[in-house]
Amino acid sequence: MNSSRSLALVSLFAALLAVFGLIPKIDLPLGVPITLQTLGVMLAGCLLGPQRALQAMLLFLVAVALGLPLLSGGRGGLGVFMAPAAGYLIGWPFGALVTGWLMTALPRATPKSAAISAFFASALGGLLVVHSMGVVGLVKIANLSWTQAFFGTLAFVPGDLLKCAVCAMVVHTVARGLPDWNFGGRALK
Amino acid sequence: MGSLYSEHRSWLHGVPAAVKLLLFALLGTAQYATHSITVLAVGAVACILLFISLGRAVLPARKLVASVLLASLLILAFHTYMQQAALGWISVLRLHSASLLGIALTLTTRTGDLLDVLERLLSPLQRIGIKTERLALQLAMMLRFTEHFFVVWKRLDEAHRLRTGKAGGLSLLAPLTIQMLTSARRVADTLEMRMGE
Numbered sequence: 405m406n407s408s409r410s411l412a413l414v415s416l417f418a419a420l421l422a423v424f425g426l427i428p429k430i431d432l433p434l435g436v437p438i439t440l441q442t443l444g445v446m447l448a449g450c451l452l453g454p455q456r457a458l459q460a461m462l463l464f465l466v467a468v469a470l471g472l473p474l475l476s477g478g479r480g481g482l483g484v485f486m487a488p489a490a491g492y493l494i495g496w497p498f499g500a501l502v503t504g505w506l507m508t509a510l511p512r513a514t515p516k517s518a519a520i521s522a523f524f525a526s527a528l529g530g531l532l533v534v535h536s537m538g539v540v541g542l543v544k545i546a547n548l549s550w551t552q553a554f555f556g557t558l559a560f561v562p563g564d565l566l567k568c569a570v571c572a573m574v575v576h577t578v579a580r581g582l583p584d585w586n587f588g589g590r591a592l593k
Numbered sequence: 594m595g596s597l598y599s600e601h602r603s604w605l606h607g608v609p610a611a612v613k614l615l616l617f618a619l620l621g622t623a624q625y626a627t628h629s630i631t632v633l634a635v636g637a638v639a640c641i642l643l644f645i646s647l648g649r650a651v652l653p654a655r656k657l658v659a660s661v662l663l664a665s666l667l668i669l670a671f672h673t674y675m676q677q678a679a680l681g682w683i684s685v686l687r688l689h690s691a692s693l694l695g696i697a698l699t700l701t702t703r704t705g706d707l708l709d710v711l712e713r714l715l716s717p718l719q720r721i722g723i724k725t726e727r728l729a730l731q732l733a734m735m736l737r738f739t740e741h742f743f744v745v746w747k748r749l750d751e752a753h754r755l756r757t758g759k760a761g762g763l764s765l766l767a768p769l770t771i772q773m774l775t776s777a778r779r780v781a782d783t784l785e786m787r788m789g790e
Binding site: 412414447463466467469470471480485547582 | 734741766
């Protein structure tokens, strides 16, 4: 894939995350909100592949750090990286990277198999990796114990599993609608 | 899309972005070097005074400060319930100081100035072939795509309402993604013509 295409796609998925941030959030205890933005992390990993998904997340986080109110609820600036949910934010690039890497490794011969692979890739990358980093953030910033942080993050898992299913449906549609789309930098085969 | 930058001038607006970034990074890091509640409380009071000294410039960040306050209260209540009140105070004081410093920086520094500092910091990466000068272009494209997403989403939603009488919701996500991926390809082709790569 050429440099211009990378530039456009990375910017596009960073924008997708920004759009998801404008959809109202639901606040849970400990200052960690439920938002649609983790769906953007999963979609970037599944549709862009590891490297570009990582770049898209980093671009988005740079924009947030620069003060643009792109996180759900209009949050932005360096302050959000010191809040209890900072671990989740820092987990996004890693989550997108792992999702993308898994998507390239799993079977994608048909739209159906691509969708199933997308579900598992986003469950491991967008859910497991992001939540692991989130737990570390809760332990380090909110000073919770590992057990408390683990049970705290469990509240998000049902919602995030639904996001994995939505992500799989989108991948299925893209595989059917754009048969030449390179999932993770390789054509469907 | 506007940033959280405040147009109400304060004394901190006049301090160069690089200096603010360096000082706030040092102060933010220093508070993790101590576990003394007294030292952390003094630091938090200093941060609150600094924040208040910005006057009307802090108005755009009301909601952000309120969310930090809410998170702090919940953390404190949680730790108190677990009979770890001291640990709760340490977390809350650190959270307050770091958040207020970060918010103060964002309110008093233009996005462009922070971007300049960031590009300067990243410039050594150019030696290993990373094109850091494209960061500004990518940010601009990201904001342009965000607007475009809304236009396309609205168009799809209107079409869906005409057909079904209901809002599209998440069912529009798949057609929206396909339309945006196609748009991205067209933009990439244009960029390729313009930039030659």
